[in-house]
Amino acid sequence: MRLSDFDYALPHELIAQTPAEPRDSARLMVINRTAGDIRHRIFHDITDELRPGDLLVINDTRVLQARLYGRLADTGGQVEVLLLRDTGGGVWQVMARPARRLRAGRIVVFAGAGEQVEAQVVELLAGGERLLCFPAGVDPQRFGATPLPPYITAAGTDSERYQTVYARAPGSAAAPTAGLHFTPELLERIRQRGVASTAVTLHIGAGTFRPVTVDDPRRHEMHAEYYELTQEAAEAINQARSRGGRIVCAGTTSVRVLEQVASDADGVELRAASGWTQIFIYPGYRFRLVDALITNFHLPRSTLLMLVSAFAGRELTLHAYAEAVAQRYRFFSFGDAMLIT
Numbered sequence: 001m002r003l004s005d006f007d008y009a010l011p012h013e014l015i016a017q018t019p020a021e022p023r024d025s026a027r028l029m030v031i032n033r034t035a036g037d038i039r040h041r042i043f044h045d046i047t048d049e050l051r052p053g054d055l056l057v058i059n060d061t062r063v064l065q066a067r068l069y070g071r072l073a074d075t076g077g078q079v080e081v082l083l084l085r086d087t088g089g090g091v092w093q094v095m096a097r098p099a100r101r102l103r104a105g106r107i108v109v110f111a112g113a114g115e116q117v118e119a120q121v122v123e124l125l126a127g128g129e130r131l132l133c134f135p136a137g138v139d140p141q142r143f144g145a146t147p148l149p150p151y152i153t154a155a156g157t158d159s160e161r162y163q164t165v166y167a168r169a170p171g172s173a174a175a176p177t178a179g180l181h182f183t184p185e186l187l188e189r190i191r192q193r194g195v196a197s198t199a200v201t202l203h204i205g206a207g208t209f210r211p212v213t214v215d216d217p218r219r220h221e222m223h224a225e226y227y228e229l230t231q232e233a234a235e236a237i238n239q240a241r242s243r244g245g246r247i248v249c250a251g252t253t254s255v256r257v258l259e260q261v262a263s264d265a266d267g268v269e270l271r272a273a274s275g276w277t278q279i280f281i282y283p284g285y286r287f288r289l290v291d292a293l294i295t296n297f298h299l300p301r302s303t304l305l306m307l308v309s310a311f312a313g314r315e316l317t318l319h320a321y322a323e324a325v326a327q328r329y330r331f332f333s334f335g336d337a338m339l340i341t
Contacts, residue, residue, distance in 0.1 A: 001216065001217060001218065001282070001283065001284075002215055002216065002217075003212055003214070003215050003216075003217055003301050004215075004301075005314060006217070006300065006301050006302070006305050006306055006309060006314070007300045007301055008300050008318060008321050008322065008325075009325070010300065010325060010331060011325065014325065014328065014329065014330060014331050014335075015151050015152075015330075015331050015332055015335070016152075016330035016331060016332060016333070016334035016335035016336075017152055017153065017154035017334065018154055018157060018334060019157070019161050019180065019334040020043075020181075020330075020334070020336075022183060023043075023165075023180060023181050023182065023183050023186075024042075024043045024044040024181055024182065024183050024185075024186045025042060025043065025044070026042070026043045026181050026330070026335070026336045026337055027040065027041070027042060027043070027329055027330070027336040027337070028040075028041045028042055028043045028045060028046060028336065028337050028338065028339060029041075029320060029323070029324060029329065029336070029337070029338040029339070030049055030338070030339045030341070031312060031316065031320055031338055031339070031340045031341070032341055033311075033312050033313065033316065033340060033341065036316055038319075038320055038323055040327065043181045043186075043336075043337055044186055046186075046190075046294070046339060047186070047189050047190055047193050049339055049341070050190060050193055050195045050248065051194075051195070051245070051246065052193060052194030052195065053194065053195075053240070053243055053244065053245035053246075054195045054196075054240070054245045054246045054247075054248050054292075055195070055196050055197065055198060055236060055237060055240035055245055055246070055247055055248065056190060056195055056196070056197040056198075056248050056250060057197070057198055057199075057200060057233075057237070057247060057248065057249045057250065057254045057258065058164070058166055058176075058179055058182075058197060058198075058199050058200075058250045058251075058254060059164075059176040059179060059199070059200055059201065059202050059250070059251055059253045059254045059257070060164075060166050060167060060168040060169055060199040060200070060201055061167065061168075061169055061170075061171055061172040061176060061201050061202060061203050061204065061253070062163060062167035062168060062169055062170045062171065062172065063146060063147070063162060063163055063167070063170075063172045063173070063174065063175050064083055064141055064144070064147075064170055064171065064172060064173060065141035065142075065144035065145060065146060065159075066082050066083040066084075066141070066144055066146075066147045066173050067080065067081075067082055067083075067144055067145050067146070067147040068080070068081040068082075068083065068110050068140060068143050068144045068145075069081075069110070070108040070109055070110040070111075070119075070143075071108070071109050072101060072106060072107070072108060072109075073106075073107035073108070073109050073118060074106070074107070077101055079096055079097065079098070079101055079102060079108060080096065080097045081094045081095070081096050081108070081110075081132065082094060082095040082096075082147055082173055082209075083140060083141070083144065083173065084129065084173055084205050084206050085171075085203075085205065085226075087131065089133075089136075090133055090134045090135060090136050090137075090138065091122065091131050091132070091133045091134075092131070092132050092133075092134065092140060093125070093129050093130075093131055094129060094130050094131075094132050095128070095129055095130075095206055095209065096129075096130050099128055099130070102121045102124075102130050102132075103121065103124070104121050104122065104123060104124055105120065105121060106120070106121050107119070107120050107121075108120075108121070108132070110140070110143040111143065112142065112143040113142065113143075115142075117134060117135060117138050117140070117143065118135070119132045119133060119134045119135075119140070120132070120133050121133075127206070127223065129206060145159070146159035146162050147173055147174065148162060148333075149174065149332065149333050151332060152332075152333065152334065161180075162175050162180070162333075163175060164176065164179035164180055164182065165182060165183060165184055165187075166179070166182070166187075166199065168199070169201050169203075169228075171201075171203035171226065172203045172204040172205075173204055173205055173206070173208070173209070174204045174208050174209070174333075175204075175333065176202075176204065176250075176251040176253045176254070177251070177296045177332075177333045177334075178250050178251035178252070178294045178295045178296055178337060179250050179251055180333075180334070181294075181337055182250070195248075196236060196240065196245075198232065198233040198236040198237065199230075199233060200227065200228065200229050200230075200233055200254055200257040200258070201226075201227060201228040201229075201257075202225055202226070202227045202228075202253040202254070202256060202257050202277075203225055203226045203227075204225060204253060205223055205224070205225045205226075206223045207222050207223035207225065207303070208304075210223065211301065211302070212301055212302065212303060217282055217303075217306060218282065220280065220303065221278070221280075222278040222279070222280045222303065223278070224276040224277065224278050225256075225276065225277055225278075226274075226275070226276055227256070227257045227260060227261075227273075227274065227275065227276070227277050228257075228273075228274040229257060229258075229261050229270070229272060229273045229274065230272055231271065231272040233272075234261075234269075234270040234271050234272055234273075237258070237270050237289070238269050238270055241289075246291035246292050246341075247289050247290055247291050247292070248291065248292040248293075248294065249290050249292070249293050249294065250294045251294065251295060252293075252295055252304050252307050252308070255281070255290050255293060255307065255311075256277060256279050256281070256307075257277070258288075258289045258290055259279060259281065259285075259287065259288060259289060259290065260277040260279045261273045262288035262289045263279070263288065280303065280306075281306070281307040281310050281311075282303075282306040282307070282309070282310050283306070283309050283310045283313075283314050284310070285310045287310075287311065290311070291341075292339065292340060292341045293308070293311050293312075293339070293340045294337060294338070294339050294340075295308060295337065295338055295340070296331075296332065296333065296335055296336070296337055296338075297321065297324055297329060297330075297331040297332065297335055297336065297337075297338065298332070299332065305317070308340070311340060312340045320338065324336070324338075
């Protein structure tokens, strides 16, 4: 297996710059893994593709106001910071650009809404991140903005449009984008269809921004991300499996939570669990829980594309991506979706 095995050509104009309006008007590619066939629908038609007794698993993480722009107190040099994780005591793990400017001990000044705050770099971490200490009682999100991905350059997007309608638990540096297509009305129609739903939490962190740089993807190291599976969610999954319903994951992040917990449970019934996962799913992986996947179209050579290739098969996945390009689907965070069954 080589990194080039997960490459594909994407015309730049197919990278979605704005979200579909309404949310559920995005296109939906439906892929049957067994038959290998592909159909084209609209996302609100997903109710026809789900079956009574299925369980829809969503990720209820909420994106932080995580992108901060500041200046160095001593030189005035400009820096950009992305909040990743609150480690306690006012100290945050962050990514910085340019990172070389944030040496230990330097002070960064952030301003906004008529006030400013100083934060000090207290440690440089092995992965290139920094620990930044803010004054006690200061929430740095007051000085931040929603961290849209770098390939989205259009101005004026409502920050709430980069949140799912069911976002609840703040903690992510990026949105679980498959969930952006759901509306409250669509979720209600899914419920009326006889499809239950439950929520897990995975806070998306630095790993989603880091490209795979090794030729053999199996040598890539995933960054740890915090997850939580409540007892209520565990029981909903156990009940769906016992009645023969499919476990339908909305997004690769939901997949990673379930597969992490399933690997820890080792065949027994799921129970509430939380912790940090570095699970990396690529072709050859044996899925324990997930029967169907709703996901967007991902970047070439990315760990997300590798996960989809593990679920659907690499050849079928790349064939579907070629079909999406030919049919002018919209790609990445604000783009269209696929349902793989």
